[in-house]
Amino acid sequence: MEPAAKSGLARGLIARFLLIGVSIILLRFIYVVTISGGSCASGEFCFFSSSPEVISLPGSGGITRGAAYVRFPDGSAVSPGLHHRWTSREGRKAVDFYSAVFQELVVEGFLSPTAKALCVEPLDGREVLALKEIGVADAVGIAKKKSPPLVIAGDIFHQPFGNYTFDFVFAGCIFDLTRRPATLTDEIVRVLKPEGFVVLLTVSAGDLYSLHSLEDMFSCCKKVRSKEIESPDSPKLLREMVFQKEEAIHNLHHNEEETGKPYSSSVSSLLNKCFTSEHKLQLLRSAEPLIQDEPLKPWITLKENIKHIKYLPSMADISFKERYIYIDVGARSYGSSIGSWFRKRYPKQNKTFEIYAIEADQAFHGEYMTKKGVNLLPFAAWVRNESLSFVVNHEPDKKNEKGRGMGRIRPPAAFSVAISSGDMHTIQGFDFAEWLKSTVTEKDFVVMKMDVEGTEFELVPRLFDTGALCLIDELFLECHYNRWQRCCPGKRSPKYQKTYRQCIDLFSSLRQSGVLVHQWW
Incomplete structure (x- = not known):
């Protein structure tokens, strides 16, 4: 074979190898961007990676975020998919919304950075993340589907927490979805400490009758506030309701545990006559x-x-x-x-x-x-x-x-x-x-x-x-x-x-x- 022919064959092979290499890199790039949300997981075949950075959240220490993970101070890590949902445009908008809600509650004295807080059925843990971002370090969520490390899997109607565990419970619109609102209310009240606060959001309580019915379910508590707020995801206004568990009702619950007599019967016995309220009028x-x-x-x-x-x-x-x-x-x-x-x-x-x-x-x-x-x-x-x-x-x-x-x-x-x-x-x-x-x-x-x-x-x-x-x-x-x-x-x-x-x-x-x-x- 002539030297010129050999040289041409070599150049062709080199070109083919380069083309294959470029194709592999392009395919990997497409995978990282579209499937992994721009991150390259540890142990995978990667041609590039980003340097870890530290995000400081007040009261929670540093959260290490690398190309493939978000790691909390206790060593627990967030999956790439969940991290992507948190940092997406819609996810970030939701976290910011809840952060604003919680910050106002802190200013008004219903929530403290030292409070032990629970979020019921939070979406991807966004509410819990918002709590941690404003400095409430001791916060956890419970939902049917877990989102570690912020949300554990569990039955919201039979929560794996002891009586009087939390200072603050947040329920964001779950009352609009559940078919057992009274059962959920009883469970929230059970895990709430005396004088603790419950905050819920709802779009269903749009008339006085349903609003009064919702308040009746929290007969254990004193209604502190009820107001309408704008929702980032819906043209309808949300109603934010704040309840505080009263010490007297807590004692009735305690008596129920000791005597086996339902506390509701004690409350009902006080009702001797009907009264005409605005929702009935x-x-x-x-x-x-x-x-x-x-x-x-x-x-x-x-x-x-x-x-x-x-x-x-x-x-x-x-x-x-x-x-x-x-x-x-x-x-x-x-x-x-x-x-x-x-x-x-x-x-x-x-x-x-x-x-x-x-x-x-x-x-x-x-x-x-x-x-x-x-x-x-x-x-x-x-x-x-x-x-x-x-x-x-x-x-x-x-x-x-x-x-x-x-x-x-x-x-x-x-x-x-x-x-x-x-x-x-x-x-x-x-x-x-x-x-x-x-x-x-x-x-x-x-x-x-x-x-x-x-x-x-x-x-x-x-x-x-x-x-x-x-x-x-x-x-x-x-x-x-x-x-x-x-x-x-x-x-x-x-x-x-x-x-x-x-x-x-x-x-x-x-x-x-x-x-x-x-x-x-």
Whole structure:
């Protein structure tokens, strides 16, 4: 082979090797920039690296940041991916936002650099990083997914911390996402020290009712402040709420641990009467007006009135409640109201309701044995626990082809009264108000329909006297009076002695006490 040919072949091989080398470098560069976020991990094949630098965070010492890691003073390191999310434009904006929130809390005395702080479900640990940046060194987060070293993995509803561990707890919008806000509240309160502060952010509490419901969940604490702040990620304003755990409530918790008696029952026992607050007044101002003039054909009025009813969930957010309960007092058959109205028409905001059917007439009991999700109380709602007479009217009923009319209960004194229009049975009555107080709390969302054939004039005053009325969020009440008869124009029913005006007075007294009551027929 000629020398010139050999020289050309050598140059070709060298060019190919150089081209391959450049290709490897370019591929590595693309990997580092797009996959590793610009960092080159230790032990990897790298052609370049950056010199470590030290970031000084007040109160936390130096954080060493190299090309592939961020290392804290205790030796723990942050993964390259997490480091990249922290230093990205959006990540840095979020950290700066939380830093500003925490700095204001420090100025106002709700947070101290020496505080032991907890962040519940922080996003990538940004809230914890913001705490450390402003000098709160003893800060940690807990979330379903860990982000070491700032956030540990754990169940936020069963946190791996002892009672009264933290001086400060921050919950950034987690209450808008969880389906168990009351359980989360109890756990936050458990790990919080007496006189400690809870700070939460929310976008859901946009009306007075939901705001009050959220405050009710923190009944252990004193509300210190509630204000709106701008959010960097949403056009909606955030509401920042600050609560302080009160020493008296802490003692109630301590007594609960020693005696086994729930502290909530001690608090609830202080509620004897309902009070009208602004969040209830707002709902009542938006409710449909009461029908002041007696309808000549009430069975037609019901169909018209139901079109205009302003349901509470259509006016307010009901998310911040512990449980959701529907109680049908005088339920009759399943299809009378539970199946035909409540389950089909009532706006539930995707909440699952516990259903209680209270019905004394044995003729309907068998049907409920086949209905899932319905708790049957086969008794008569009454003002005390005692035996009652139950009268079944056999006059034709518009809802029942067999002619079985509505059942009415009578107190023991009426046992000897002759009944010509129906059958009389002995049934068990129970103190409905006391049952209600033992079954639900002010943290629950309670909807009630009451159709008790005139007994409402005994039951409602009993609810007033016991304070059980405070536990009802929305009431659909059928008031029974000597209405015009459908069969006989110009004649009133002798079945009831009350007048329509007395019914209006009953509805008015309920609304004046803050109960969202609707007329029902």
